[in-house]
Amino acid sequence: MTKEQFLEKMNDILDSENKITMESILTDIEEWDSLSYVSFLAMANVSAGKVLVAEKVKAAQTIGDLFELVKG
Numbered sequence: 001m002t003k004e005q006f007l008e009k010m011n012d013i014l015d016s017e018n019k020i021t022m023e024s025i026l027t028d029i030e031e032w033d034s035l036s037y038v039s040f041l042a043m044a045n046v047s048a049g050k051v052l053v054a055e056k057v058k059a060a061q062t063i064g065d066l067f068e069l070v071k072g
Contacts, residue, residue: 001048006067009047013039022064044070 001009003022011020014031018024026032041057044050048070060066 001070003067006070007063009043010040010063010066013043020063022062022067024063026061026063026066040066 007020007022013036014020014029016029016031018029020029037057041052044052050070052069056069057066060069
């Protein structure tokens with residue numbers, strides 16, 4: 001998955017009025033909540049074939065950190 005594809009999926013998940021970039025800080029994104037967290041886990045599993053460890057997702061600080069988990 002490319003960065004552009006990932007950002008597109010994250011924009012769909014977050015449905016934010018603000019532009020989401022790799023540098024976007026998760027705690028600054030109002031829409032990053034438990035529902036979007038679960039949606040992200042499902043997207044990672046379906047789109048990237050990744051089963052992510054919850055602690056690593058919770059430790060992520062930016063959208064780019066989440067991308068590293070999915071691509072790594």
